[in-house]
Amino acid sequence: MGQSVSIAAPRLKKPSWKDPRLLIGLLLVLGSIAGVIVLVGSADRTTQVYTAREDIAVGQVVTEADLSIVKVRLDDVESSYVTVEHGLAEGRVALQRVAKDQLVPQQSLGVADALDRKPVAIAMEEELPAQAVPGARVDVWIAMPGSNRAFEEPQMLLPSAEIAGITTGSSTFGSAKTTVVMVLVADEQMPKLLGALANKANVSVVWNPAGVVQ
Incomplete structure (x- = not known):
């Protein structure tokens, strides 16, 4: 009778937390998740700003009744427009015309004495x-x-x-x-x-x- 030859199959080792390949894979997954969170967060960075409900004429006293609120992404130019967060000061008049549905620039409003x-x-x-x-x-x-x-x-x-x-x-x-x-x-x-x-x-x-x- 021939001799039976048995080949021992290699036994799989349970991965260890000390395995550098596992740590690298975990870091890649965490980095990917963080990137998605940052991307979604930046895409949702909208600001509530005022727009003209109707045409606003020069010299017109502007109140919140003359304005509507919209959400837009302004990024670096946010300070150039009147936002809901900072509010609308009382007694402001239009120093320049603001067309209907146009965002209200900060420089378009001021006090009556500033009208030239x-x-x-x-x-x-x-x-x-x-x-x-x-x-x-x-x-x-x-x-x-x-x-x-x-x-x-x-x-x-x-x-x-x-x-x-x-x-x-x-x-x-x-x-x-x-x-x-x-x-x-x-x-x-x-x-x-x-x-x-x-x-x-x-x-x-x-x-x-x-x-x-x-």
């Missing part, structure tokens, strides 16, 4: 282009009264003035439509415009598509 532009109503019978809306820019021209019921040569008084608002109505006798354009005027320009209006100058408002000061 004020709205002045200019009535005109000419129609403005559809693009001339609040926030758009217009050039204001004046022609002072001259002799023989004529007017002097027109001169540009206000280049690229911002429109604060527009209303349309009828003249006193209802025979013609009148458009009243609220134009924002700087304090140093105010005397010339008010003087022209008081002296019954011919005032024309022209849409400036470039929207820049000339």
